[in-house]
Amino acid sequence: MSSKAQRRGSDYRRKRKRFHANQYTRNVSDTLAVDCISASAKKLCKENYLDKEYHKKSYERIMRKINLASREVADDSMKNAAKEEVSASGRCEKWRCPKSGHSYEEWKLKHQPHCVKNHIGSSSKMEVDGMKEIFQRSVPQRNAKYIKYIGDGDTKTFPELQRTAPYSIEKVECVGHIQKRMGARLRKLKTMNRGKKLSDGKSISGKNRLTDKFIDTITTYYGNAIRQNNSSVSDMRQAIWAIYCHYRSTDEEPMHHFCPIGDTSWCKYQKAVATNSASLFKHKNIVPIAVMDEIKPIIAELSAPKLLKKCVGGKTQNANESFNSTVWKYCPKTSVWVI
Numbered sequence: 001m002s003s004k005a006q007r008r009g010s011d012y013r014r015k016r017k018r019f020h021a022n023q024y025t026r027n028v029s030d031t032l033a034v035d036c037i038s039a040s041a042k043k044l045c046k047e048n049y050l051d052k053e054y055h056k057k058s059y060e061r062i063m064r065k066i067n068l069a070s071r072e073v074a075d076d077s078m079k080n081a082a083k084e085e086v087s088a089s090g091r092c093e094k095w096r097c098p099k100s101g102h103s104y105e106e107w108k109l110k111h112q113p114h115c116v117k118n119h120i121g122s123s124s125k126m127e128v129d130g131m132k133e134i135f136q137r138s139v140p141q142r143n144a145k146y147i148k149y150i151g152d153g154d155t156k157t158f159p160e161l162q163r164t165a166p167y168s169i170e171k172v173e174c175v176g177h178i179q180k181r182m183g184a185r186l187r188k189l190k191t192m193n194r195g196k197k198l199s200d201g202k203s204i205s206g207k208n209r210l211t212d213k214f215i216d217t218i219t220t221y222y223g224n225a226i227r228q229n230n231s232s233v234s235d236m237r238q239a240i241w242a243i244y245c246h247y248r249s250t251d252e253e254p255m256h257h258f259c260p261i262g263d264t265s266w267c268k269y270q271k272a273v274a275t276n277s278a279s280l281f282k283h284k285n286i287v288p289i290a291v292m293d294e295i296k297p298i299i300a301e302l303s304a305p306k307l308l309k310k311c312v313g314g315k316t317q318n319a320n321e322s323f324n325s326t327v328w329k330y331c332p333k334t335s336v337w338v339i
Helices: 003-008 039-047 056-089 102-114 123-136 138-142 157-164 175-192 212-228 233-248 268-274 289-302 305-309 318-330
Strands: 148-151 170-173
Touching (some): 123 138, 175 289, 212 233, 233 289, 233 305
Parallel strands (some): 148 170
């Protein structure tokens, strides 16, 4: 025993401090006095008779794990239910072996009478075949004629319907798809002119020129012009050219003759005219004439009466697309039962 211990007495035992992560160790059974920030966490602790309250971050972490586990259980449960239904009905059991031999032929003979497969071919052809069937049965089964067809510009279905339908069909353009054309054409114009100089000696892009924000603005206004004037081709055409002329205007050459007049107009210049203060009006954020001249052919093409005539009524495919998205979520094209 050291001399220091002898001076303190023979019964002395040194009290050692045990450290863990720079903190004194404590008994695990000790209750933590932690403030619970979240009211929902307090409720959870109270309802589950927990002896301590959890911090908000801990509570959120626990809830995320519960949510994840619940989703996994729900997915497994639905998959098992589908398997049980298929097994109980004894139909559309997929053949997973090579499609040859006596076993396959025997299975095929038993399977064909109960098979619910209604399409043979690619998934892209599924839409075409489905629409052909709908139009061909419309008169004998529904006693109706579907004289208008809403589709996008590059659809493969309409040409096939024109060839096979028992009566004439008029195609109506989806306003949403027509609106997208404006953005696509302007972005293509910007890409094609990248690195080139316009008539003013500057590039097409840059501050107060053909920026992505300006393209989105023109695209939105173009769609609104069609929707808000969908009963008249001339009104749609005037509203579209009002957008171009409004941005083309300068203090020296105001071109607001297509803009709505009156003090309730969206055009600030026309508001100034209505309040007799047009002489004090100053144009702001002017887009250079060189840029507007490049845009003009696109405006002319997308405001053609032939195209706008197909937009009368302001029809859209959004409802159908939403429904189709829900259907394909549960019945994806890539998961089909084949013989």
